[in-house]
Amino acid sequence: MINRTLLLISLVSRLGTGIAASVSALFVTQVAGLSLRSVGLALTAATAVAVAASIWLGHLADRLGAREMYAGLLALQAAATAGLVLVRDVGGYVMVVLALAVADLGQRSAQGTVIHAVVAPDQRLATRARVRVAANLGFAGGAGLGGIVLAVDTPAAYQGGLLATAVLLLITLALVLRLPRVPAVTSPTGSWEVLRDRPFVLFTGLNGLLNIHNPMLIVAIPLWIAVGTDAPHWIVSVLLGVNAIGVVLLQIRLTRGTDSVAGAARAGRRAGVLLALACAALSLTGRTSIAVTVALLVLASIVHVGGEILESASGWGASYALSPPGLVGQYQGAHAMGRGLGDLIGPTLFTAIVIPLGLTGWLLTAATFATAGILTPAVLRTAAPPATPDPHTLPAEPHDRRPR
Template sequence: MSSPPSSGLPPQVRRLVAATLVNTFGNGVYAAVGALYLTRIAGLSVAEVGLGLTIAGLAGLLVSTPLGVVADRLGPNRAYVAFLLLQAVTMTALTQVLAFPLYVAVAAVTAVADAGQRGAKGALIAGLAPSDQRVRTRAMLRVTTNIGMGVGMGLAGIVLAVDRREVYLIALLTNAATFLLTAAIVQWGMPRLPAVPSATGPSGFTALKDRPFLVFVGLDGLLSMHNAMARIAIPLWVATATDAPAWLISVLLVTNSVAVILLQIRVARGTEQLAGAARAGRRAGLLLALACGVLAVTDVTSGAVTIALLVTAAVVHVLGEMLQSAGGWGISFELAPPGAQGQYQGAYAMGHQFGDLLAPFVLTVVAVSWGWPGWLLTATIFLLAGAFVPVVVRWSQRSDSDGPQQVAKLAGSGEAGPVAADRAG
């Protein structure tokens, strides 16, 4: 299993990279076999699996910010380890799922744990990495995620080839074991970051009162629909609306993964500060809109022209995807006041969860089903969302002097002392 480059990063960040590689390897195994396990082995219908995931997604969305506050109060390390252990439990429990109600319960708890670990991990990055290295660390972890997921999904092919219940169970338990190993690396391989007591830290409602930040979260959620665009909409479009060969779908997916591995760190340069991050958000919207425009043209082309346009759209799309990720990381870190990285990272994750819930409707019902008018409407959504990111960042900077962030900053200085200062990096 190859490791991503990590030179120049502090040792504790390199250990976080290793922990992410282990965790995402297990996630890759489950991503490849989970749906088939639930339908072929557990006996659930496709509709039941989809409904369960929707309910779970809503549960994760609702608790994301409160669990970020938990990460601040307990300390990022303790919270991250606790949520990883909970995910190990729910993945193990999934091997016993034989009915829809139990599946919904397990999926909901899993989504809650996943939402909690996202906020805790974000706060951990903010505390472990120097402020000018946070976005680079995020980029490194995204590269690591693609490598880990790719290796896991590749090895899961063995499970799919054998296609027997006991092998599926081994795959699920392997994923559970990776949560345990990741928790062990975090617990014993990284310095313990201090908690922010409620008496000295910002209010647990600071992020939810920060209107500019919440608007940014919504805009970022719209831009994050690119995830489903790559995984769902483009493959469906290729298969149902163009004359391109089916094997091109694999080429486009591989192109996306390879581009992220090779270019994400480079694309993230310059997004450590708010101005650069805001520009990245605007450019991301422009590129994602351009990709939708190119896809719209393939509605009326054929043959080699269609293939060339689809490859072009995939390349433009992944450039927008990488810019959106880097810009979002930079803005979410920079707008968080001292002592509130956990809750702000939890609130930031809400945007992606919102995008994941909205994307299947927008991208399948509107873009794929309506054809070129649907793609142009989707392009407009991306374009407007990206264009408003710099506007919202400027709004946040103007309101900083008397808004919830300033209150939190004052709470995080003086009495809060070095604890808050450490969180700000």
């Protein structure tokens, strides 16, 4: 029952965010009348603030109760999404996107803490993998609904899409409240205690570097296809489809065995190698004939999705295995901060350095991925998993109990 609720939460929330992702940019530029430069600066600033607050948000999940924190952030996201329809100036937009960025990053740590508490230890990674598959399916469905809004292309349609997202987020909130309550932790630890764990901090930095695969897929590859290759522009949708299908088919399988520090280390190393190989393939596409270019792009996309899945599994496994009692939220927040840094620096890195340098830029990116992957096991070898049970963890449900 709990696992089914977690899957529904992921599916419904991402159905809504898929709609919003499809229509929000066009709404604020074409209906609200904001400039592209203003939108870009506001999004970057809001993401930077949210990334800086990630650990503190995870700390609040520990202190207030992760389920209540999760529900509260969903309420904030729903209110901000609905408020977006009222935006007509830059000041209002900044307030809305700041609330959305904080809600998004805060939910990552709250969701991770909830799963840690309500799911049996030997099922946590498998559950996170299934949750991610549900998220991808939901986002794809939401993007399809958003496409209908874009086809209608009227202010009322855009507003309706955003309000529909807000409603779906409120439904998600109700589903979250069906989960068992996660006890708040009252032990007197500081809100930045995780920063004293040097191996974990180094790991989150390496994991964040690997996470630039996300803006690589969404920003860099489409731009590179347009300005650096002779491939038809429609191939972008094919590559995104390959990625979505790959996650659905492989996420659960490739996540197996990553629920220990050693397993997370292996996954991180393999992720770095695969992402480096994807970049190496992309580096050749600026100099090949169209048929070879398309083949290399598809190959790079297939290899990329393997690296993406293993990077996620490595982050989940290490952040759970290394979380001390009472600090699961903080560790989930630090993990979210590392990934958020990757999302933050990635677009600028690719647009200002990698794409202008072409082959050299892609090879430098390949070297970055490979280095981060190779260093991950070395860093995690110095980390020590906690020896005592975590107070967040709830007793197993009767049907989850194992014979002793």
